[in-house]
Amino acid sequence: MTASAHSLSFELAPGGALRGELRVPGDKSISHRAVMLAALAEGETEIEGFLEGADSLATLAAFRAMGVEAEGPAAGRLRVSGVGLQGLREPQQALDLGNSGTSMRLLSGLLAGQRFASTLIGDASLSRRPMGRVIDPLTQMGARIEATPEGRSPLRVLPAEALVGIDYALPVASAQVKSSLLLAGLYAQGETCVTEPAPTRDHTERMLGAFGYPVRRQGNRVCLSGGGRLVATPIRIPADISSAAFFLVGASIAPGSDLTLTEVGMNPTRIGVVNILRQMGADIAIERPRELGGEPVADLRVRAAALHGIAIPEDQVPLAIDEFPALFIAAACADGETLLSGAAELRVKESDRIQVMADGLSALGVEVEPRADGMLIRGIGAAGLLGGGRVAGHGDHRIAMAFAISALRATAPIQVDDCANVETSFPRFAGLAAGVGLQITERRAEERAEERG
């Protein structure tokens, strides 16, 4: 990241309420998969509701670099001309996947089956994240992938003699690893099966089905056979529940709030945040449940409520894995203690989300005990208020947005630094949030310096 990218801060005035209606941008996980499968399909795929965030745009750029033509995106519309499973071309340069773990892990599997070599690189955060979790099982399938001695990127994916299907039990509940193996499985001889220790997001399986590729599921085991074909199909992408999560929490903790989030993806493998907030006493009504492009969606009406602490059920952890920064803010504003365990994965996301949330919450006066696999948070209670001050965003989009909404219950202004990566999953966050009542201003370091001088 450049020095100026580090300099974006959010400045938040304390208090306020969230009111009105909002459609947050398209689902990031589904946007990645839509580009990948559309590129490998035969025919033209029209995508609507595509997330124009840096992560999904990095995936799109990678396919363009491999000869895939695409028109857009404009206003969430993207038209991809599929090249078929064997039609990708060798990229002339390393594929730069920026901040996006999903792009790197899913592409590793997909590229393992190609007849050409490719190199995958990312930013400083992505270069710290573990890739052994995909390299090990892909190697068992016959893939040839070189990484650093620590199993990190840059990755060099070399053409394999042949891939063969494996029957793999995931050691961690990870949709990225599952998806990586299924994408390699498209190119493998025989059957590739993945068994997950707990359900994780199933967008890859659903979308393969939509593109006409047979996928078999039995309980927590999912299998496909190589050698089939994908046929272009229109894709409509719901609003991202992971982006909606900040508003679900914000409206719950800010007295006087009444906010409706429209067309939110409600895939059962993604709704841990709604389940957990409701268990804490949140008032979330699920309105107009319906289907959009093979995924369940609904409008979520959320009104302020007195939250209470809970022991978060461990089976909800994979279903809310990206929502814990927001959920920690809910816990901080709740009555009593909230305990999260079984969530060690949070330490290897874009930042160590346990430690950086613990540091930021402490700075706002909340008592927390970070643990190896979670955190204990002593909430300030329905009548309590958070302090103000300066919090580090650590270049992690979800940390920055979580602390932005915390200001709704603060006594003094909050400044969140290093927020530029909010762009990866939620372009125009500040403007949309301001439109429903968050008192947020974006500032670059240069602007602050000018104001002071």
Ligand SMILES: O=C(O)C1=C[C@@H](OP(=O)(O)O)[C@@H](O)[C@H](O)C1
């Ligand atoms: O498959 C996906 O789209 C994702 C899976 C999750 O990662 P893990 O598979 O590492 O849990 C999640 O944290 C990430 O934001 C998106």
Ligand SMILES: C=C(OP(=O)(O)O)C(=O)O
């Ligand atoms: C963990 C995340 O994404 P990724 O793994 O794709 O970087 C996220 O969006 O919270």
